[in-house]
Amino acid sequence: MVYQFKITLKEIEPQIWRRILVPEDITFYKLHKIIQAAFGWQDYHLFNFHFGDVVVDLPDPDYAPGEIYGGLKQLNPKRLKIADLFGERKQCVYTYDFGDNWEHDVVLEEVVSPEEGQHYPLCIGGERSRPPEDVGGVPGYEDFLLAIGDPEHPEHDEYLEWAEKDTGGRKFDPEYFYINEVNRAMKKIR
Secondary structure (H helix, E strand, C coil): CEEEEEEEECCCCCCCEEEEEEECCCEHHHHHHHHHHHHCCCCCCCEEEECCCEEECCCCCCCCCCCCCCCCEEECCCCCEHHHHHCCCCEEEEEECCCCCEEEEEEEEEEECCCCCCCCCEEEEEECCCCCCCCCHHHHHHHHHHHHCCCCCCCHHHHHHHHHHHHCCCCCCCCCCCHHHHHHHHHCCC
16 A cells, blocks of 8 residues: 655745655655655755654664663664554554754645556655755744845845755755655665
């Protein structure tokens, strides 16, 4: 079966979201890689999936299991299949970059049969570009948008130039979303 998720970056309006289809038998680590590709994150920060009573994250050898999250059960994303938790649960929060604290609502919308000949994972919808890496979380992103939206702002040019590291040289556009680009990135995930 194939899981259809809607993933929405929290606390930003208008919303930044992606709708993806993924095989039910993938690990949470692979789902992390798929979310990274769907949003265009650069995958150089820590992450976790938080289900309220369970946290899925890479183990930290400096801490005992459960110690970081106040005794919550911790599960390894490289060993745990998404169907193990999404069978009974319908949503979680995926956090990427604990400094900027990018929280994403991950909602299982439906479970569908795979289409013959279709490659998964697959992005089937979305809106808007994600914030630049290391912009300073939601408050930093709001400041960034104000600066790039005002050519008279003292940091306008500097911010646009800085953001090119995330866009591959293209001028940052908060409305930019190109589904084919997302799907090309997803096809590279193994």
